[in-house]
Amino acid sequence: MRRGEAELVRRGIYTDLAGCALLRPASSGAEVAAVSAPPPPPTTGTWRGRILDAVTLQPLPQAKLRLGPAGAETTVLTTAQGVFSFLVDPGRAVAAHLQLAGYLPLDSTYHPRRGPYVQDILLQPLAVGTTLGLDKVQFEQGSSRLLSTSYPALRRLLKLLLETPSLTIELRGHTDNVGPAEKNVQLSERRVATVKSYLVHHGVAEARITGLGLGGAEPRASNDREATRQLNRRVEYRVTGR
Numbered sequence: 628m629r630r631g632e633a634e635l636v637r638r639g640i641y642t643d644l645a646g647c648a649l650l651r652p653a654s655s656g657a658e659v660a661a662v663s664a665p666p667p668p669p670t671t672g673t674w675r676g677r678i679l680d681a682v683t684l685q686p687l688p689q690a691k692l693r694l695g696p697a698g699a700e701t702t703v704l705t706t707a708q709g710v711f712s713f714l715v716d717p718g719r720a721v722a723a724h725l726q727l728a729g730y731l732p733l734d735s736t737y738h739p740r741r742g743p744y745v746q747d748i749l750l751q752p753l754a755v756g757t758t759l760g761l762d763k764v765q766f767e768q769g770s771s772r773l774l775s776t777s778y779p780a781l782r783r784l785l786k787l788l789l790e791t792p793s794l795t796i797e798l799r800g801h802t803d804n805v806g807p808a809e810k811n812v813q814l815s816e817r818r819v820a821t822v823k824s825y826l827v828h829h830g831v832a833e834a835r836i837t838g839l840g841l842g843g844a845e846p847r848a849s850n851d852r853e854a855t856r857q858l859n860r861r862v863e864y865r866v867t868g869r
Protein backbone atom coordinates (compact mmCIF):
# COMPACT_ATOMS: atom_id res chain seq x y z
CA MET A 628 0.00 0.00 0.00
CA ARG A 629 2.91 2.32 0.67
CA ARG A 630 4.07 1.86 -2.94
CA GLY A 631 0.55 2.31 -4.30
CA GLU A 632 0.69 -1.03 -6.13
CA ALA A 633 -1.75 -3.95 -6.29
CA GLU A 634 -1.96 -7.34 -8.01
CA LEU A 635 -5.06 -9.35 -8.84
CA VAL A 636 -4.84 -12.61 -6.87
CA ARG A 637 -8.46 -13.78 -6.87
CA ARG A 638 -11.94 -12.34 -7.03
CA GLY A 639 -13.65 -11.25 -3.85
CA ILE A 640 -13.46 -8.66 -1.12
CA TYR A 641 -10.10 -7.90 0.45
CA THR A 642 -10.00 -6.98 4.14
CA ASP A 643 -7.47 -6.04 6.73
CA LEU A 644 -6.88 -8.04 9.92
CA ALA A 645 -9.81 -6.29 11.59
CA GLY A 646 -12.13 -7.37 8.79
CA CYS A 647 -12.54 -3.93 7.28
CA ALA A 648 -13.05 -4.05 3.52
CA LEU A 649 -10.18 -2.60 1.56
CA LEU A 650 -11.06 -3.37 -2.07
CA ARG A 651 -14.28 -4.39 -3.75
CA PRO A 652 -14.87 -5.58 -7.33
CA ALA A 653 -15.96 -2.93 -9.80
CA SER A 654 -19.73 -2.81 -10.25
CA SER A 655 -19.30 -3.56 -13.94
CA GLY A 656 -17.46 -6.80 -13.14
CA ALA A 657 -14.32 -5.67 -14.97
CA GLU A 658 -11.14 -7.00 -13.41
CA VAL A 659 -8.95 -4.08 -14.52
CA ALA A 660 -10.22 -0.66 -15.54
CA ALA A 661 -9.46 0.14 -19.16
CA VAL A 662 -7.21 3.11 -19.79
CA SER A 663 -8.97 5.71 -21.93
CA ALA A 664 -7.24 6.27 -25.27
CA PRO A 665 -6.71 9.90 -26.37
CA PRO A 666 -9.27 11.08 -28.92
CA PRO A 667 -8.09 10.89 -32.53
CA PRO A 668 -7.04 14.19 -34.12
CA PRO A 669 -9.80 15.93 -36.09
CA THR A 670 -9.96 15.08 -39.77
CA THR A 671 -11.50 18.41 -40.71
CA GLY A 672 -11.29 21.95 -39.49
CA THR A 673 -12.61 25.38 -40.34
CA TRP A 674 -10.65 28.22 -41.87
CA ARG A 675 -12.10 31.56 -40.89
CA GLY A 676 -10.79 34.88 -42.12
CA ARG A 677 -11.48 38.19 -43.79
CA ILE A 678 -10.70 39.64 -47.20
CA LEU A 679 -9.02 43.00 -46.63
CA ASP A 680 -7.42 45.86 -48.54
CA ALA A 681 -3.66 45.44 -47.95
CA VAL A 682 -3.19 49.19 -47.44
CA THR A 683 -6.27 50.36 -45.55
CA LEU A 684 -7.22 46.97 -43.99
CA GLN A 685 -10.84 47.70 -44.88
CA PRO A 686 -13.06 44.70 -45.73
CA LEU A 687 -13.63 43.82 -49.39
CA PRO A 688 -16.90 41.85 -49.48
CA GLN A 689 -17.26 42.26 -53.27
CA ALA A 690 -14.16 40.17 -53.96
CA LYS A 691 -14.63 36.81 -55.70
CA LEU A 692 -13.02 34.07 -53.62
CA ARG A 693 -12.39 30.46 -54.63
CA LEU A 694 -10.79 27.92 -52.29
CA GLY A 695 -10.07 24.19 -52.33
CA PRO A 696 -7.59 21.57 -53.50
CA ALA A 697 -5.62 22.70 -56.54
CA GLY A 698 -7.75 22.18 -59.63
CA ALA A 699 -10.96 21.67 -57.64
CA GLU A 700 -11.56 25.09 -56.08
CA THR A 701 -15.10 26.20 -55.26
CA THR A 702 -16.65 29.63 -54.84
CA VAL A 703 -16.80 30.79 -51.22
CA LEU A 704 -19.33 33.40 -50.11
CA THR A 705 -18.37 36.30 -47.84
CA THR A 706 -20.41 38.44 -45.48
CA ALA A 707 -20.90 42.19 -45.73
CA GLN A 708 -17.82 42.51 -43.49
CA GLY A 709 -15.68 40.43 -45.86
CA VAL A 710 -15.69 37.40 -43.53
CA PHE A 711 -15.50 33.89 -44.99
CA SER A 712 -15.58 30.37 -43.53
CA PHE A 713 -14.33 27.25 -45.29
CA LEU A 714 -14.07 23.59 -44.25
CA VAL A 715 -10.52 22.25 -44.67
CA ASP A 716 -8.50 19.11 -44.06
CA PRO A 717 -5.74 20.06 -41.59
CA GLY A 718 -2.32 19.59 -43.07
CA ARG A 719 -3.54 19.64 -46.70
CA ALA A 720 -2.72 22.56 -48.99
CA VAL A 721 -5.56 24.87 -50.03
CA ALA A 722 -5.34 26.83 -53.28
CA ALA A 723 -6.77 30.36 -53.09
CA HIS A 724 -7.86 32.53 -56.01
CA LEU A 725 -9.12 36.04 -55.36
CA GLN A 726 -10.20 38.73 -57.81
CA LEU A 727 -11.60 42.25 -57.51
CA ALA A 728 -11.53 45.08 -60.03
CA GLY A 729 -8.83 47.61 -59.14
CA TYR A 730 -6.76 45.06 -57.18
CA LEU A 731 -3.94 42.72 -58.00
CA PRO A 732 -5.41 39.21 -58.46
CA LEU A 733 -4.22 36.71 -55.87
CA ASP A 734 -3.21 33.14 -56.65
CA SER A 735 -1.63 31.51 -53.64
CA THR A 736 -1.46 28.36 -51.54
CA TYR A 737 -2.21 28.13 -47.81
CA HIS A 738 -1.51 25.32 -45.32
CA PRO A 739 -4.17 25.34 -42.57
CA ARG A 740 -3.05 24.03 -39.19
CA ARG A 741 -4.98 21.67 -36.92
CA GLY A 742 -7.61 23.20 -34.69
CA PRO A 743 -9.30 26.54 -35.32
CA TYR A 744 -7.45 28.23 -38.19
CA VAL A 745 -7.71 32.00 -38.58
CA GLN A 746 -6.00 33.67 -41.54
CA ASP A 747 -7.00 36.88 -43.33
CA ILE A 748 -6.31 37.38 -47.04
CA LEU A 749 -4.96 40.74 -48.21
CA LEU A 750 -5.48 42.19 -51.67
CA GLN A 751 -3.01 44.75 -53.01
CA PRO A 752 -4.72 47.76 -54.65
CA LEU A 753 -3.58 48.78 -58.12
CA ALA A 754 -3.34 52.46 -57.25
CA VAL A 755 -1.26 54.76 -59.46
CA GLY A 756 2.24 54.93 -58.01
CA THR A 757 2.09 51.49 -56.37
CA THR A 758 5.22 49.40 -56.98
CA LEU A 759 4.77 45.63 -57.02
CA GLY A 760 7.34 42.87 -57.14
CA LEU A 761 7.43 40.15 -59.75
CA ASP A 762 8.19 37.31 -57.39
CA LYS A 763 10.68 34.79 -58.77
CA VAL A 764 11.33 36.77 -61.95
CA GLN A 765 15.11 36.50 -61.72
CA PHE A 766 18.10 36.36 -64.02
CA GLU A 767 21.40 34.60 -64.40
CA GLN A 768 24.32 36.50 -62.89
CA GLY A 769 25.67 39.14 -65.27
CA SER A 770 23.00 38.33 -67.87
CA SER A 771 19.53 39.34 -69.02
CA ARG A 772 18.65 35.66 -69.50
CA LEU A 773 15.62 34.70 -67.43
CA LEU A 774 15.76 31.78 -65.01
CA SER A 775 13.20 29.10 -65.84
CA THR A 776 11.33 29.78 -62.59
CA SER A 777 10.43 33.26 -63.86
CA TYR A 778 7.65 32.33 -66.27
CA PRO A 779 4.71 31.67 -63.90
CA ALA A 780 4.99 35.21 -62.51
CA LEU A 781 5.36 36.67 -66.02
CA ARG A 782 2.22 34.84 -67.11
CA ARG A 783 0.31 36.31 -64.15
CA LEU A 784 1.40 39.84 -65.09
CA LEU A 785 0.48 39.18 -68.70
CA LYS A 786 -2.98 37.99 -67.65
CA LEU A 787 -3.46 41.11 -65.53
CA LEU A 788 -2.54 43.43 -68.40
CA LEU A 789 -4.74 41.61 -70.90
CA GLU A 790 -7.72 41.63 -68.52
CA THR A 791 -7.23 45.31 -67.56
CA PRO A 792 -6.79 47.15 -70.89
CA SER A 793 -6.55 50.58 -69.24
CA LEU A 794 -3.62 49.57 -67.01
CA THR A 795 -0.20 51.03 -67.85
CA ILE A 796 3.03 50.17 -66.07
CA GLU A 797 6.68 51.08 -65.72
CA LEU A 798 9.08 48.15 -65.49
CA ARG A 799 11.96 48.78 -63.06
CA GLY A 800 15.11 46.69 -63.45
CA HIS A 801 17.60 45.91 -60.68
CA THR A 802 20.95 44.14 -60.36
CA ASP A 803 23.27 43.07 -57.55
CA ASN A 804 26.38 45.14 -56.80
CA VAL A 805 28.90 42.94 -58.62
CA GLY A 806 30.76 44.92 -61.29
CA PRO A 807 30.93 48.61 -62.24
CA ALA A 808 27.84 50.67 -61.41
CA GLU A 809 27.49 51.98 -64.98
CA LYS A 810 27.50 48.48 -66.45
CA ASN A 811 24.95 47.37 -63.86
CA VAL A 812 22.60 50.13 -65.00
CA GLN A 813 22.98 48.95 -68.58
CA LEU A 814 22.38 45.36 -67.49
CA SER A 815 19.21 46.33 -65.61
CA GLU A 816 17.96 48.11 -68.74
CA ARG A 817 18.48 44.94 -70.76
CA ARG A 818 16.55 42.96 -68.18
CA VAL A 819 13.67 45.41 -68.43
CA ALA A 820 13.78 45.00 -72.21
CA THR A 821 13.62 41.20 -71.82
CA VAL A 822 10.46 41.36 -69.70
CA LYS A 823 8.85 43.99 -71.95
CA SER A 824 9.61 41.88 -75.02
CA TYR A 825 7.84 38.90 -73.43
CA LEU A 826 4.72 40.94 -72.66
CA VAL A 827 4.58 42.64 -76.08
CA HIS A 828 5.17 39.34 -77.86
CA HIS A 829 2.10 37.94 -76.08
CA GLY A 830 -0.28 40.72 -77.03
CA VAL A 831 0.27 43.76 -74.79
CA ALA A 832 0.56 47.08 -76.63
CA GLU A 833 4.10 48.40 -76.42
CA ALA A 834 2.87 51.91 -75.56
CA ARG A 835 1.42 50.61 -72.26
CA ILE A 836 4.88 49.69 -70.93
CA THR A 837 7.77 52.01 -70.11
CA GLY A 838 11.05 50.98 -68.52
CA LEU A 839 13.75 52.16 -66.13
CA GLY A 840 17.11 50.58 -65.23
CA LEU A 841 18.29 51.24 -61.68
CA GLY A 842 21.33 48.99 -61.50
CA GLY A 843 22.25 48.08 -57.94
CA ALA A 844 20.96 51.30 -56.37
CA GLU A 845 17.94 49.69 -54.65
CA PRO A 846 18.91 46.24 -53.29
CA ARG A 847 16.17 44.12 -51.76
CA ALA A 848 18.55 41.84 -49.86
CA SER A 849 22.18 41.63 -48.78
CA ASN A 850 24.85 41.44 -51.49
CA ASP A 851 27.21 39.46 -49.22
CA ARG A 852 26.23 36.01 -50.53
CA GLU A 853 25.18 34.64 -53.90
CA ALA A 854 21.91 33.27 -52.49
CA THR A 855 20.79 36.76 -51.49
CA ARG A 856 22.42 38.60 -54.41
CA GLN A 857 20.12 36.57 -56.64
CA LEU A 858 17.14 38.30 -55.01
CA ASN A 859 18.51 41.65 -56.14
CA ARG A 860 18.63 40.60 -59.80
CA ARG A 861 14.97 41.31 -60.41
CA VAL A 862 12.33 43.38 -62.18
CA GLU A 863 9.41 45.15 -60.49
CA TYR A 864 6.59 47.19 -61.97
CA ARG A 865 5.00 50.47 -60.96
CA VAL A 866 1.41 51.33 -61.86
CA THR A 867 1.42 54.49 -63.98
CA GLY A 868 -2.23 54.55 -65.10
CA ARG A 869 -5.53 52.73 -64.68
